Amino acid sequence: xxxxxxxxxxxxxxxxxxxxxxxxxxxxxxxxxxxxxxxxxxxxxxxxxxxxxxxxxxxxxxxxxxxxxxxxxxxxxxxxxxxxxxxxxxxxxxxxxxxxxxxxxxxxxxxxxxxxxxxxxxxxxxxxxxxxxxxxxxxxxxxxxxxxxxxxxxxxxxxxxxxxxxxxxxxxxxxxxxxxxxxxxxxxxxxxxxxx
Numbered sequence: 001x002x003x004x005x006x007x008x009x010x011x012x013x014x015x016x017x018x019x020x021x022x023x024x025x026x027x028x029x030x031x032x033x034x035x036x037x038x039x040x041x042x043x044x045x046x047x048x049x050x051x052x053x054x055x056x057x058x059x060x061x062x063x064x065x066x067x068x069x070x071x072x073x074x075x076x077x078x079x080x081x082x083x084x085x086x087x088x089x090x091x092x093x094x095x096x097x098x099x100x101x102x103x104x105x106x107x108x109x110x111x112x113x114x115x116x117x118x119x120x121x122x123x124x125x126x127x128x129x130x131x132x133x134x135x136x137x138x139x140x141x142x143x144x145x146x147x148x149x150x151x152x153x154x155x156x157x158x159x160x161x162x163x164x165x166x167x168x169x170x171x172x173x174x175x176x177x178x179x180x181x182x183x184x185x186x187x188x189x190x191x192x193x194x195x196x
Contacts (some may be wrong), residue, residue: 011068012037012176013045013100013133015118016052016109026110026139030055031062033107033138033169038065040173045070045103046081047096052079052109061085070096071119097121106135107172108163119163126162135163136172145165 003149014033019056020026034056044060046053048069056069062084069084073091080087090096100106100118119137126132135147142165150160166172 010042010109011045012042012105013103014053014056014107014109015047015100015111015115016056016139017046017111018049018051018053019112020051020055020110022055026052027055029139029169030109031059033109033172034059034061034065034067035063036169036173037107037176038063038067040177040189042176043068043103045099046082046084047071047114048080048087050081053122054083056109057083066181070099072096080082101125101133105132105136105176107136108142110139123159123162127159132178136175137163137165138169138172141176151177159187 014030014037016030017026020030030052034044036059037056041064044056045068046057048071053069058081059071060067063134067084067086069080069087070090071078071080071087072093072095073089088099088106090099097118100122106118106122119135122133122135124137137143143161146163146165149155164175166175
C-alpha cells in the first residue's frame with residue numbers, strides 16, 4: 001500500500017451499489033467511469049466487491065489502469081472482486097472510511113444505505129476539514145435526493161455546495177482536471193495490503 005501511495009497520490013475512490021449487475025445500464029455507466037478515470041491517469045479505488053464497484057474496477061483495468069479494492073476482513077461471507085491490482089484489507093468500516101477520506105476525490109454512484117453512509121462521512125468531514133476529498137454525485141438517485149437533502153437538512157449554503165452534482169462521467173473527469181482536489185492522498189491507517 002505504501003509503495004502505491006508513495007508513487008501515486010492521484011487516488012479517486014468510487015462508491016456505489018454492490019447489488020447492480022451487468023444487465024443494468026448503470027453497470028455500463030460505472031464501467032465507463034472507471035475507463036475514463038484510468039485514461040486520465042487516476043488510480044481507481046473501490047470498496048472491493050461486486051456491482052458498481054466491480055464495474056468501475058473492470059473499466060479501469062480495460063485500459064490498463066491501476067485499481068485498489070478495500071474489502072473488510074470481518075465480512076467473511078463476501079468475496080472481493082478479482083480484477084483489482086491490490087486489495088487493502090480493512091479491519092472494519094471505520095478503517096475503510098478513513099481510507100476514503102484520504103483520497104483526492106470521491107465519486108458517489110447510485111447505491112443504498114452503505115453508499116449513503118460513505119457520502120455522509122465525506123460531506124460531514126468537508127464541513128470541518130479543509131483537506132477533505134472533492135465530492136461528486138453521479139446518477140439519478142442523487143439528482144433526485146440532493147435537492148431534498150439540502151432543502152430539508154440544516155445545511156448552510158457553503159456546506160450544501162460541497163457535493164458537485166454532475167450528469168455525466170465526462171463532467172467528473174473535467175472537474176478533476178480543472179480543479180485539483182484538496183487532498184494529497186496520504187493514505188489510510190488500519191488497512192493492510194494482503195494482495196500478495
